[in-house]
Every structure is written in structure tokens, then in C-alpha cells.
Amino acid sequence: MLAAKNTEYGAPSVLTITDVERPTIADDQILVEVRATAVTQGDRRLRTADFPGIAAVFGRAMTGVFAPRHSIGGSSFAGRVVAVGAKVKRFKTGDDVFGSVMHGAYAELLALSESEAVAKMPTRTSYSEAAALPYGAITALVFLKDMAKVQPGERVLIVGASGGVGHLAVQIAKHLGAHVTGVGHRHEDQVRALGADEFIDYRAEDFTERGQRWDVIFDTTEGDHFRAYRRALSQNGRYLSLFLTVRILVEMMVTALRSGPRAMAGVALGTPELLDDLRELVDARVVSPVIAERYPLEQIVAAHTALETSRPFGCIVVDVTDAERVRMPVMVRAA
Numbered sequence: 001m002l003a004a005k006n007t008e009y010g011a012p013s014v015l016t017i018t019d020v021e022r023p024t025i026a027d028d029q030i031l032v033e034v035r036a037t038a039v040t041q042g043d044r045r046l047r048t049a050d051f052p053g054i055a056a057v058f059g060r061a062m063t064g065v066f067a068p069r070h071s072i073g074g075s076s077f078a079g080r081v082v083a084v085g086a087k088v089k090r091f092k093t094g095d096d097v098f099g100s101v102m103h104g105a106y107a108e109l110l111a112l113s114e115s116e117a118v119a120k121m122p123t124r125t126s127y128s129e130a131a132a133l134p135y136g137a138i139t140a141l142v143f144l145k146d147m148a149k150v151q152p153g154e155r156v157l158i159v160g161a162s163g164g165v166g167h168l169a170v171q172i173a174k175h176l177g178a179h180v181t182g183v184g185h186r187h188e189d190q191v192r193a194l195g196a197d198e199f200i201d202y203r204a205e206d207f208t209e210r211g212q213r214w215d216v217i218f219d220t221t222e223g224d225h226f227r228a229y230r231r232a233l234s235q236n237g238r239y240l241s242l243f244l245t246v247r248i249l250v251e252m253m254v255t256a257l258r259s260g261p262r263a264m265a266g267v268a269l270g271t272p273e274l275l276d277d278l279r280e281l282v283d284a285r286v287v288s289p290v291i292a293e294r295y296p297l298e299q300i301v302a303a304h305t306a307l308e309t310s311r312p313f314g315c316i317v318v319d320v321t322d323a324e325r326v327r328m329p330v331m332v333r334a335a
């Protein structure tokens, strides 16, 4: 089968299309013919071994000190189950599924346990659209719903609202009943179209100087900004950071012990339950995938380059198997 491998860390050009051995499955595993996968900032970090905060200390120890331990990257996927192990109960051959893994989705076939983050695909999406969802939407669900427990009527501010996580966080915050403010620079119209009630251009204005308060600030930009953003949080406000730093771990412990705004950070891991929730939201048209650009597997280097250079709005998708391969990138704008 074909796969995009990177046997060393580095620029997009380390990715090469290679013929590799087909995976075999254990009794509790399913074999998925990957139709589409996503190219995300998470995948870029793994490709370059660029681990932020305290992850810099143990990142390479986990992924390979001198070279990637798992040479086939790719985390979000959608595809068709083509084989199931003898003990598999949740899936059967022919099911369309989507999900997220730590590695292995940049390949025509992916073997994974049925207990991992995989679920039946939304009924209203193509494979490409389904692959565009897990990375950002699972992260937004974990942080906004599970961690911050956003309540209807709360004011939520999303820093980086036009990003890979942010554009799905806007939709999920709206679904939770929040008043949503997006902070970004480009793509204001698209962020508003996805449900943001307000948009603040960070290059023109510092939102912390508005004199306004938000109940939740979801910060998708690099670094821990709790101290700078604290004055824009309400008394019971929650600051959510996607970056684990030593400082935010200390802030989490300290703010958990006293009244006032709290700092929170963590790592979002997909589960079958979260994917089932996501499928329901997509089927109910509450959450919509936004595909920025599509590339065939052979052009995965161009897909990673686009992520780093043009940074389009929405998710960059790679069509993996023949069924959905395209010769040229297709631009799809947000509704």
C-alpha cells in the first residue's frame, strides 16, 4: 500500500510517498481503508519535533529522539472498514468511520483497535469533510464542554478564531449557547459566518483593554497568557490554554485553591464517545466542516507547505485512496 513516510524530522520535503507493507489486524482491531486525512498543526509538530512548553522535555522521548519512531504520520482520518478482527463488536466490514490516532493515517490502510478514537461517520458528510473534523472539533469539545463546562448565556472569547481549532470552537461554543467573540486578524467574514457574534482584530485592538469581561477565554495561540488576559475574565472566568507550560501548571494549582478566575490547560484526546457526540452535532447541522484545500496523497508535501505558508481558513485535507483523489487543490469557502 502507499503511505507518506518521514524517516527524519524536518521541512515538508521529508515526506515521501512509499510503498509499504499492508498492516495486519489483531482480534480486537479493524482495518480502515483511509479515504481522506487532514494536515494539521499537530501533524506539523510531529513532523518537525516542534514541541511547545514542557512537552519539549519529553516530546522527543515519546516520538523518537533522533528520528520519528513511527515514520507514517497523520492523525485525523475518514474511511471504510475493510476487515474486522474476530472479537470486534462495534463495526462491520463496509462501515464508514472517522476518528483520530497518534500516527498512521497518511496511509491507504490503517489498523486500529475498536476501543480507540473511531466511530461511525456522520451521514451527511463526504470522507474529506469527515476527516476535516476530529482534530479541531474534538479539541474544542474537550476544552469548552468538558473542561470549562460552558453554560448557555456565558460569554466566550476565542483567541485564534480563524485557526484549525478556532473555527470549530466558534461553532461548538455557539452550540453550547454562548455569546461568542472571535479574536483574529484575517477571515473575519468566515468567522462571523460560523456564528461569532463579535470579531476583534488583534492587530488593531487589545481586547483586554476594552473593559469587558468574558466567562471563558479559549486561547489557541502559542504560550500561556493567563496573567495578561486575567483582567478580561469574569469573577468565575476560565482561561483555557492549548499549551502545557510549567507556569500554567502552577497557575492551575494556585487558581484551583482560591476564588476568582481559573487557569486550565491540557491535552485533548479523542474517544469513541466524543466522536459519537460530534457525529450527532454534524448530522444535526450544528457543526459544519470547512475544507480549505484538498490535495491528493502524492501532493502531501504541498499540503504541509500550504499549512505553513498560506495558512488558509479551514482544514487542509489529503485524499488518500483513489476514490477521492483529485489532481488540483479544490478551494471550498465557508458558507
Ligand SMILES: NC(=O)c1ccc[n+]([C@@H]2O[C@H](COP(=O)([O-])OP(=O)(O)OC[C@H]3O[C@@H](n4cnc5c(N)ncnc54)[C@H](OP(=O)(O)O)[C@@H]3O)[C@@H](O)[C@H]2O)c1
Residues within 6 Å of the ligand: 040, 041, 042, 045, 135, 139, 159, 160, 161, 162, 163, 164, 165, 166, 183, 184, 185, 186, 202, 220, 221, 222, 241, 242, 243, 266, 267, 268, 269, 311
Ligand atoms: N493541547 C491540545 O490538546 C491541542 C490540540 C490541538 C491543537 N493544539 C495546538 O494548538 C495550536 C493551535 O492549533 P491550530 O490548528 O488552531 O493552529 P492554527 O491553525 O495555526 O491557528 C492559530 C490561529 O491563531 C491566530 N493568531 C496568531 N496570533 C494571534 C494573536 N496574537 N491573537 C489572536 N489570534 C492569533 C492565527 O491567525 P492568523 O493566521 O491570522 O495570524 C491562527 O488563525 C497549535 O499549536 C497546536 O499544536 C493543542
